[in-house]
Amino acid sequence: xxxxxxxxxxxxxxxxxxxYTVMTRQNGVAVxxxxxLILNAANINFVAFAHYLSHxxxxxxxxxxxxxxxxxxxxxxxxxFLRLYANTGSVEIDTxxxxxx
Amino acid sequence: xxxSNINFPTDLVFLWIAAxxxxxxxLVCLLPNIIHSAxxxxxxxxxxxxxxxxxxxxxxAATQMLVYIGGIMMLLLFAVFLSNxxxxxxxSNPARFQLPAAVLCILLFGVLSLVAVxxxxxxxxxxxxxxxxxxxxxLMTRYLLPFEIASVLLLAALIGAxxxxxxxxxxxxxxQEDGK
Numbered sequence: 001x002x003x004x005x006x007x008x009x010x011x012x013x014x015x016x017x018x019x020y021t022v023m024t025r026q027n028g029v030a031v032x033x034x035x036x037l038i039l040n041a042a043n044i045n046f047v048a049f050a051h052y053l054s055h056x057x058x059x060x061x062x063x064x065x066x067x068x069x070x071x072x073x074x075x076x077x078x079x080x081f082l083r084l085y086a087n088t089g090s091v092e093i094d095t096x097x098x099x100x101x
Numbered sequence: 102x103x104x105s106n107i108n109f110p111t112d113l114v115f116l117w118i119a120a121x122x123x124x125x126x127x128l129v130c131l132l133p134n135i136i137h138s139a140x141x142x143x144x145x146x147x148x149x150x151x152x153x154x155x156x157x158x159x160x161x162a163a164t165q166m167l168v169y170i171g172g173i174m175m176l177l178l179f180a181v182f183l184s185n186x187x188x189x190x191x192x193s194n195p196a197r198f199q200l201p202a203a204v205l206c207i208l209l210f211g212v213l214s215l216v217a218v219x220x221x222x223x224x225x226x227x228x229x230x231x232x233x234x235x236x237x238x239x240l241m242t243r244y245l246l247p248f249e250i251a252s253v254l255l256l257a258a259l260i261g262a263x264x265x266x267x268x269x270x271x272x273x274x275x276x277q278e279d280g281k
Binding site for chain 2: 001002003004005006007008009010012013014015016017018019020021023024025026027029030032033034036037040043044047048050051052053054055057060061063064065067068069070071072073074075076078079080081082083085086091092
């Protein structure tokens with residue numbers, strides 16, 4: 001039951017849920033939740049391949065770096081959303097079109 | 102997957118954690134209330150930490166619990182509470198393009214699952230060993246440069262986030278200079 005294929009299918013399900021969230025949501029914070037799901041799906045793939053195909057630690061270390069980058073990305077994105085809310089009164093991503101020419 | 106040789110307690114726990122993870126992830130993308138979505142994402146991330154344990158990644162599971170559930174989820178909840186008018190929480194998470202997105206995602210899931218099942222991976226014999234000491238040693242030797250770059254990146258993100266989210270301060274001295 002606990003095979004590499006099972007982990008890959010779980011990871012694919014997480015990725016598709018994240019992709020659906022990113023594509024359909026209009027709230028910026030919800031889009032960020034979808035990005036977190038996608039990053040977690042990639043992490044599961046890294047760790048599963050490292051566990052089943054090779055016994056080196058590189059996969060897990062890459063997963064740690066992905067977690068670090070996800071933390072930094074979500075902190076900066078949430079700061080941007082707070083500024084967006086202070087400036088426009090909503091965090092819907094369609095309202096952030098002030099740079100459009 | 103062969104249902105005849107189920108190793109009972111281990112596989113039951115694995116199925117339970119996998120079901121929690123995938124179910125919570127589906128709820129994240131379907132629930133109309135964004136606070137419910139955030140709590141559901143909490144369960145999905147916790148389930149991923151459980152899956153790491155099945156992949157002999159104990160340090161990574163602990164890191165996932167600390168960083169994602171302790172840090173990123175708190176940040177997300179802060180942003181939800183600070184950026185949504187609480188009285189229209191029912192309408193806080195509108196969705197669009199649902200049908201084409203659902204079709205695309207289900208097709209993509211089918212293709213990914215098909216590839217995962219049909220590809221003959223050269224699977225080796227798995228073993229469960231403690232990983233924390235090895236990861237610490239590798240981070241200090243072979244992966245030292247990415248480790249330092251990640252620390253600089255975190256510092257930059259910290260300073261940038263604090264600078265961006267700070268409220269703009271009215272500076273009377275600058276206003277006078279502009280007036281001249």
